[in-house]
Amino acid sequence: MQMTPAKTKLLNAALRIVRTNGYEATSVDELCRDAGVTKGAFFHHFKSKEDLAVAAAGYWNEVTGKLFAAAPYHDYEDPLDQLIAYIDFRATLLDGRSIPEATCLLGTMVQETYESNPAIRAACFGGITSHAETIADIIRAAKARHAPKATWSAESLALHTQAVIQGGFILAKAKDDLALARDSILHLRRYVELLFHHAKED
Amino acid sequence: MQMTPAKTKLLNAALRIVRTNGYEATSVDELCRDAGVTKGAFFHHFKSKEDLAVAAAGYWNEVTGKLFAAAPYHDYEDPLDQLIAYIDFRATLLDGRSIPEATCLLGTMVQETYESNPAIRAACFGGITSHAETIADIIRAAKARHAPKATWSAESLALHTQAVIQGGFILAKAKDDLALARDSILHLRRYVELLFHHAKED
DNA sequence: GACAACATACCGACTGGTTGGTACGCATAT
């Protein structure tokens, strides 16, 4: 999608500011100031603040989609290796980043808007589940090869990976330390290893 | 702590409304309307909206502290049984509740305030870690008895339980379905079982 | 036990600043 400069600048500003201060605490004026455009430009491209949030969720999916598509975890032949490498990749995404830079726009926005703003909630849900689905594909393949008789489902485990990552972000925000998010991802890695290790023993 | 009726009503209103709409989207006027008190009463008891949020976090700890202290998971002799029962108890806390009723005030508030409001962030951190510490005590005992040589720490696993629960809430909010939170808690249960099952084999 | 002095709990009109959103003007490109 071709985008006009002001629109792109506004969306990038939204990713940064909303992840830092949340959706409600982010004002249209601040967004415009940060993007270096005026309010006229804002309401030319977005019919409301809510509309911007929905567009930002879509933009987030675009940006992170490319990031994950280009990530090295795809290079492994064994899907279980891919899964472990994906988890490790999620951990490396915390390195050298501040908390607002490392955390997820969708998880942040949905907390504030799930009850009051169905459109934003749905956009966040779509983004999270579409990413989880790509992980579920990997898990499905890993399960078929290494744990065909396991009782858990690939979809459920994929969503769990996202839950752990999102939950890790919350703890990290609370302590102001991304190490807590890293620790939880490490537990997740161990869980996946134990799950498949256990299945092989049967 | 003895509390005046208006103050208690405001704190109870805060627990409900903030969990529903978030901190920023909750106005002082709405809080007063819901509590059935006036603005004068609000600012008599709290010197600012931020002050109310900090007090609400403390109040949340009181209320949930009693809930967990009276919960049945303490009745087991074996600390590992206690831990599993705690996890199951967390799952039952979702039953028959709406999402705002089931979710955690601290996790919701800290997402919005971690960068812009250190006092609220610290209050949320204190509440989460003090609860996690009670779980860490159980895990420490379970580890001493069943997995003395395990490499993971009780504190880290305790925080991970909280991360999974918080992350489950985010997914539940995104899908508007608490089943997702339940699923993640089930994965957490399996993780703990595998962790100790694995340790016993060594 | 009566009365003054003071504290606590609460009321609700008001304020100055901020909010999301609108109306409209103008330049450029087709």
Added chain:
DNA sequence: ATATGCGTACCAACCAGTCGGTATGTTGTC
């Protein structure tokens, strides 16, 4: 010429917080 992209000026609603005031204790003094 007309649609698109953006700037300027503005608005009504709402926001957190203030302030003068009342009603109801509580405490100390004689």
